[in-house]
Amino acid sequence: MELSFSLLVQQLFIGLALGSIYVLIGVGLSLIFGLLTVVNFAHGAFYMVGAYVAVYIFEKTGNFWACLVLVPLAVGALGLATERWLVRPLYGRGLDYPLLLTFGLAYVLVDSVRMIFGVQGEHFSTPELLQGTVDMGFGPFPIYRIFLVGLCATLLLALWLFIEKTRLGLIVRAGSRDPLVLKVLGIDVDRVWLLIFGIGTALAGLAGLLAAPLRGVNPEMGGPVLIEAFVITVIGGMGSLVGAIVAGLLVGVVVAMTTLFQPELAELSIFALMALVLIVRPNGLFGREGLMS
């Protein structure tokens, strides 16, 4: 294999596209952990459900753009119901209760999808408009992956504006530091948590849809993603949004580069990266001390 500069740049960009999906998953997981201190083991299952909802909607409408709007809404609604009726009764009982609950919920979701759609998996093709390649100066590059990077950047910008510039965003920032003080200032913290869980799961569902054309759709697809998402939040620092973004992109690039040189080590590489980061910075790149205490 001849290594050229353009090949490296191409692979770097592939890594960023892959990283964009990681970022969406990692940000969702990190939001939920940072504010609700819920370690959401069903996050991978919500991602998988997102992909299946996309398969279903695409079958009915044949419209990818409809999927793009409806999938996050549907998975977000499932997330709202989960927080309201399953997770909420467990607040104040320690980390392990919601952890075990979401762990079990993941199995329920996977088996439900197996019963409805079967175990064989589904194909999800890249939407026509986004098929093909475009020359970006360093050789041909798939349009769909450019779309991924652009969409992810847009969503992150929207999320940033929401958190930094809106009233609700101010409540979210304060709530990540001190939920008790919000209660005595007249803020209904339960409603804020509900919203955050909904946004986090909606992002996971959207990531499932976006990954479907690249990775295919099957009931077990959430498993490895959950592990990758945890690795990302650990590298970035538990509960840190900036950390999840940086770590997601970093993991994407590391996986893509390892694939170029030693494809069989690609899966291993993210754990090596995690170990390296933890040795140098035990709280992750952007982690605060004491979040778990």
Next chain:
Amino acid sequence: MKSQALLTVRKLEAWYGRSHILQGIDLEIHAGEIVCIIGRNGAGKTTTMRSIMGLMDKARGSVHFDGHSLLEMAPHRRYHLGLAYVFEERRIVPGLTVLENIRLGIIASRHRERERHIIDEIAETFPRLQERLSQMAATMSGGEQQMLAIARAMAADPKLIMLDEPSEGIMPVLVDEMFELFTKLKKAGKTLLLVEQNVELALSIADRAYIMDQGSMVHHAPAAELLKDQAIQERYCSV
């Protein structure tokens, strides 16, 4: 006092987990009063305030505020009835500016459309905060943070403000400034419930005082009377 009390507490008991802290206390506060609770550390003063605000694991008895029964009500709804609480540890939110901390007090209230106006008023009342609005709140001194905590609690124009050890760890100049503010608030018609280690200072501005010991109210008298009674001060307040 003949008028209907603003806050009436009857036979209030409260628990932290399994420990039974309040043993059935009675307390009454009328509109426009400054009332203080004094007593040793661990007497149950903070717990009394936390129970009124709804922050205990379990509470029994009755708490009525401005015509509403509070015991089953969530803390955020008590705030909207006009009840504000300043924590002993102040709980300024780190990572936010002074202005953002103040905004938290208005953000969920019916006054939020008048946010700009309210911030201007607060800046006038608290000149020390005015020049620091865009500063990170956690970088301010303890006294300034206490002022901020009070300003934040006042932002939604509460009827009763509960202050837990406001003078603790603050330099004397600021303590005087703060107590002058309390007197001004009283003149403006506010009602204050004060828990304070600085007994003489607290009694000098209060109308009435309750003395607590081991989770019960053991004595209750006009502040002026207690101020003169060295014996009772020594018995219940010496650390």
